[in-house]
Amino acid sequence: MRRDVLEAVAKARRERLAVALVTELDTGSSRVVREDELADDAMGQVLAPLFLSGRSMLLKDVEGGIFANIQNPPPRLMIVGAVHIAQSLVPMARLVGLEVTLVDPRQGFATSERFPGQEVLAEWPESVLADRPLDRFTAVAALSHEPRIDDLPLAAGLRAGCFYVGALGSRRTHASRLERLRLLGFDSAELGRISAPIGLDIDAVSPAEIATAILAEIIMSRRRPHLPAPNS
Incomplete structure (x- = not known):
């Protein structure tokens, strides 16, 4: 060659x-x-x-x-929010070949003790995204349940055409989230790409089960890009 x-x-x-x-x-x-x-x-x-x-x-x-x-570039997963669900999702995502970036500005959550072997960025998402921009080969899972932490990476994921954009929260929480994102200029079609409540509907209860539902949905979105967000 x-x-x-x-x-x-x-x-x-x-x-x-x-x-x-x-x-x-x-x-x-x-x-x-x-x-x-x-x-x-x-x-x-x-x-x-x-x-x-x-x-x-x-x-x-x-x-x-x-x-x-x-x-194609290796698939990546940006997890926003170093919560209990993320503790299960991180090793599972790495097991299926996703390069994981874990972000949470709350230093009490973002510790290496809670996520052994995983780089944990105790920074605001906007600071991380400045050095690690998203692309269509990246999935975004917003799990912090804090609008001031989740909203910006969700918006960035939509603008970058990420193959998966999901957010934790009830339908009522998501309705409020959509209103905030509309103020940023997103239309209904764009907002319809957000999977919320996040994860496939498998009646998951525990953090590990919810992480399983999220990862399954990420895999489905990657392998079947023509399908709409199932929970939008």
Whole structure:
């Protein structure tokens, strides 16, 4: 493989950009196609659904045959609120391959003792997001139940097109949340992307059960991006 192709793939990984390594089977020639450049690429319409699914595929219908190797950034989960649910959700999320960022400005909650082996950021979400911007390969779970902590990352998740945005709280709590977010300029369609009450409806009761419901919903949203938020 040519050095410039390898360097392009490495650069995309560093910048968390989705790329396709497109290889012509009859010649062995490869090139890199970035997702944000599909509109200007001759294969843009063919590659677009592959980027959405994240699946590599042999394209037999293309003359000579082409293998499109989709390389999406590793999926991430930002958990806002170092609460009891997060204590179960963090190890479970890491087990299924999610890179976890845990944020809570409340220092009594955000301690390494409560989350062994996990980086815990005892900062306001806006400070963390300045250095770790969200993208469509990130899920956001707002669990603090504090509007001054949860609202900003929820808004940031919607603007960034995160594949999952969920918030803890009752339907009454969520109704108030929606009114606050409308004041920030979000319309009903955008707000409908927030899953609230968070998690699949499995009659979960304990923090561990609720964490299980949240993780299941995150996985479903990642694997079935065409479905609406089930609890919106």
